[in-house]
Amino acid sequence: MNRLTTLWGEFGLTRFPEHPRETLRAWDSADEYLLRHLAGTEGPQAEPDTAPDRGPDTAPDLSGAVVVVGDRWGALTTALAARRRGSATTGPLVQITDSYLTQQATLANLRRDGAEPDEVRLLSARDTPPERIDVLLIRVPRSLAQLEDQLHRLAPAVHQDTVVVGTGRVTEIHTSTLKLFDQILGPTTTSLAVRKARLIHTSPSPGRVRAPSPWPHSYALPDGLGTVSGRTVVNHAGIFCAERLDVGTRFLLHHLPRREGAEHVVDLGCGNGVVGTAMALANPEARVTFIDESFSAVASAEATFRKNVDADTEAAFVLGDVLSDIPAESVDLVLNNPPFHTHQSTTDATAWRMFSGSRAALRPGGELWVIGNRHLGYHTKLKRLFGNCEVVTSDPKFVILRAVKN
Known part of the structure; x- marks a missing residue:
């Protein structure tokens, strides 16, 4: 202290x-x-x-x-x-x-x-x-x-x-x-x-005429992104890449795991919720939980989900510290694009808590999928936590990793 x-x-x-x-x-x-x-x-x-x-x-x-x-x-x-x-x-x-x-x-x-x-x-x-x-x-x-x-x-x-x-x-x-x-x-x-x-x-000028706030901002996703192609994404101010789809998320959307059945899927650090929404559209039987520590991110994820998924489709929207509010061994799949900074400080502390929290929340056989910049070396941390880690796919900038809870 x-x-x-x-x-x-x-x-x-x-x-x-x-x-x-x-x-x-x-x-x-x-x-x-x-x-x-x-x-x-x-x-x-x-x-x-x-x-x-x-x-x-x-x-x-x-x-x-x-x-x-x-x-x-x-x-x-x-x-x-x-x-x-x-x-x-x-x-x-x-x-x-x-x-x-x-x-x-x-x-x-x-x-x-x-x-x-x-x-x-x-x-x-x-x-x-x-x-x-x-x-x-x-x-x-x-x-x-x-x-x-x-x-x-x-x-x-x-x-x-x-x-x-x-x-x-x-x-x-x-x-x-x-x-x-x-x-x-x-x-x-x-x-x-x-x-x-x-x-x-x-020095305030209360009487001045102001343009209305442009937020929240929505945009349509491009074609070629599977179930979310052409879908509308809703972004409150401050969300990462609120005016366009970032290249990392785009890469992950091209390579999402294909799942079936009534699984519990967590979009961890959900941002505008496009990843979790894509999973819900691909597998209507899945129960998706969106988690973020940003009030605006959780609101954006819920707005994106409700705009694109049938009204009777259930989902949870959780504001919290990684997976601390999720019961142990209750999740089948975690999808995560962890931040590597907090305000102006570069740190892997948040990623480490996301990975360790995922391990605790996953059922035996459950999987954590992580996308990140290649240079961040997330595979080392995942091997230390899970005892295993494989590369699903990669390009010159990004890598998608998969770790399984044994």
């Missing part, structure tokens, strides 16, 4: 799921920069070539309705809860995230700091935002589309006096990022870079 030191106290923070050998912190310099600014210990000095409006010169009032969007592991929310604790407040503290893991990390970090259950209201990216926001704090997401959707959803609650501050690493804040803040909320400037992080300051 690492400790974050702020003007409001010191906090022991972890990611979720907590691992005793975890070396990655639950915050970074962008979070620290924003917290220093909110405490009034670091000014919002703007870049020389930006508009003259440099934002407030003093720490903002945090007693009103404060909304934190995109907090990675709950560091911002935990520190703000401590700041408001014991003081007079006129509005709630709300965290909005698209990540189940973020919510769980936030809950754990708040409990560790002694927070009461009602101190923070936790909302997902698919929930309706609060009707009024006095302070809006945004951790810039990796996905520009996700930021666009978030700003459109939050804009009606922002008023003329709302303090809007964003934060992110220098590599995360681009001209297109600032343009979205400007177009949807109001005139926007940036701070100088400090420890490779910047702040974004926006």
